[in-house]
Amino acid sequence: MLKYIYYTLFLCAFSFNSSAQKQSESHQNTSKTQPKLVVGIVVDQMRYDYLTRFYSKYGEGGFKRMMNEGFNCKNNHFNYVPTYTAPGHASIYTGTTPKYHGIIGNNWYEKETKSRVYCADDASVKSIGTADKAGKMSPSRMLTTTFADENKLFTQQKGKTIGISVKDRGAILPAGHTADAAYWFHGKEEGVWISSSFYMNELPKWVEKFNKSKTAKSYLKEWDTFYKIDSYVESGADLNAFEGGFKGKETATFPYDLKSLQDKNGHYNILKTTPYGNNLTTDFAIAAIEGEALGTDAFTDVLTVSYSCTDYIGHNFGVNSKEVEDAYIRLDKDLERFFKVLDKEVGAGEYVVFLTADHGAIDVPAYLESHKIPSGYLNNDERKQKFNDFLVKTYGSTEIVENISNDQIFLNKAKIKALGLKLEDVENAIVAEQMTYPHVSKAYTRTTMISTDFTEGIEDLVQKGFNQKRSGDVMLVNDPAYISYGKTGSTHGSGLNYDTHVPLLFFGKGIKHGETLEKTRIIDIAPTISALLGISFPNAAIGKPLEYVLE
CATH class of the missing domain: 3.40.720.10 (Alkaline Phosphatase, subunit A)
Structure with missing residues (x-):
């Protein structure tokens, strides 16, 4: 019986050592094929x-x-x-x-x-x-x-x-x-x-x-x-x-x-x-x-x-x-x-x-x-004034919008609820209004982004940049080569x-x-x-x- 126990322990030790050796050899073989350093340059x-x-x-x-x-x-x-x-x-x-x-x-x-x-x-x-x-x-x-x-x-x-x-x-x-x-x-x-x-x-x-x-x-x-x-x-x-x-x-x-x-x-x-x-x-x-x-x-x-x-x-x-x-x-x-x-x-x-x-x-x-290529600069002050006038005329207040940034409009959900309005209706109304402004090429609602699966075009790019928890309620896309920037230098x-x-x-x-x-x-x-x-x-x-x- 004692001899059997020693024999069993010997086999376990041998198996463990063999396994460890194989793992070590596997790592060494892998390390030989892998680069020692990855350098990512942006x-x-x-x-x-x-x-x-x-x-x-x-x-x-x-x-x-x-x-x-x-x-x-x-x-x-x-x-x-x-x-x-x-x-x-x-x-x-x-x-x-x-x-x-x-x-x-x-x-x-x-x-x-x-x-x-x-x-x-x-x-x-x-x-x-x-x-x-x-x-x-x-x-x-x-x-x-x-x-x-x-x-x-x-x-x-x-x-x-x-x-x-x-x-x-x-x-x-x-x-x-x-x-x-x-x-x-x-x-x-x-x-x-x-x-x-x-x-x-x-x-x-x-x-x-x-x-x-x-x-x-x-x-x-x-x-x-x-x-x-x-x-x-x-x-x-x-x-x-x-x-x-x-x-x-x-x-x-x-x-x-x-x-x-x-x-x-x-x-x-x-x-x-x-x-x-x-x-x-x-x-x-x-x-x-x-x-x-x-x-x-x-x-x-x-x-x-x-x-x-x-x-x-x-x-x-x-x-x-x-x-x-x-x-x-x-x-x-x-x-x-x-x-x-x-x-x-x-x-x-x-x-x-x-x-x-x-x-x-x-x-x-x-x-x-200067080379006659369609391009230009957005008049944000004029656009903001038009939008504020629309909000006051339609909803009686500009407070229905919390923030406008990164070509996104963030709505005040509490204000919309207090006015007895449906969020989707407000989104659609804002899209329709924004599309009347100069150099707004496209506009999409949050509802559209979470309910439609786009696979190509600018809609697909907007959707892949849309984070349901962090992004706004209306997304805007401007005409090609029209930017919100100063008259000198480039942007993106x-x-x-x-x-x-x-x-x-x-x-x-x-x-x-x-x-x-x-x-x-x-x-x-x-x-x-x-x-x-x-x-x-x-x-x-x-x-x-x-x-x-x-x-």
Whole structure:
């Protein structure tokens, strides 16, 4: 009997050891096929045609390296509106749309509190690295997981996740809920990278060292074109009527003396509207790779990098400006040095990178008008006055509407009930009224959004951007190329091609070389990376893996 017990124990031990060995071998085999590091790059406000328009100005090691060694999805689009920064970053990394992840704008009207909220603000956390409230941020308003979250769960928290961007939302939303850290740039008089207590109680030593290095200060210098300005034939004249510029400088023309302009332009904040802010982002991302030893063990790490300054430059100077062209020429150089660091620190062929954008941008409508293209600016004051007159005439009060923002009208349900009205009737009446206004192209009710399943057209895009709990009661769509913005600079937000068509490049471990004109969607990125890693898709992902991209 005793001999039998010993024999049984021996078999159990042997079985356990064999199982453990097989699991260990399985993990080792998996780790050999998986990239050591996933780098997600989002270029804020990058239209697809910036790849082709400035192609001759790019070197071989940045954008062209991704195209020549990796896979180029040439017909990649956002499949919802609004095309803003926060929804864009959330959708790229969650594989779903605002309908599910809940980030319906950069800011939105919150019906429960009847107040305007910011996509990443969080009063329950503390700023880390500054006394300013700029650090009181977290991903708590995002309702779903990112592929970075799923990688953390898959690796039992052993794979690191770090998010980096000049903008807080560009760092926080991609990194997800389980990130080890997210860092964003706090300008003003400080010029430092900060975080929040959602992630940590104090900045790591490598971040403190970077902030003390005065790297940010070194970029307060002259901004002139990288190449001779006469060679910038891919963009318009330097002096024109379609650009904003900086306070303290009479014209929006090169060169710009940032040191002398900083006092009138937010001190270190001026860097955000120059390519030097992107240089600073690259510097910090490289410091993070080294400081966090990313991609150096058997567990896949995730680094999310968002280049925000192209957005600020586009908003200020416009799509056709020499400033935008120079920003992309310099960003190409940044990508090249970034990839060289990845080759050295992680190993060439041991990491994977994707590059896309959070939205595109429209040409300055005043510029389009000068070329006889239908375009223009919305007269919001006139529209508001007409709408108020309608509300008073029809319902006796403007109080029936609580808020108008992000092309949505939020109704006062209590007031409607007190007046003995049916909500659906009020919605329909407002749609009929709005459709009589100049440059309102379409209008949809909340009832329509939750009762009709659209599969194509602008209706489909609006529906995929509609969150039943957070969105308004009437959704408005303006005429193509008509915007609510100043007369200089570009903006975004629509469901038209200039806002939805953005680059999508993959390269690195597990990626084929090739290109496609087949339509891909921004929500396909996260499932593709998840499939590459062999992990669960983000929990609300509706995108599909791009099989032809993967080896």
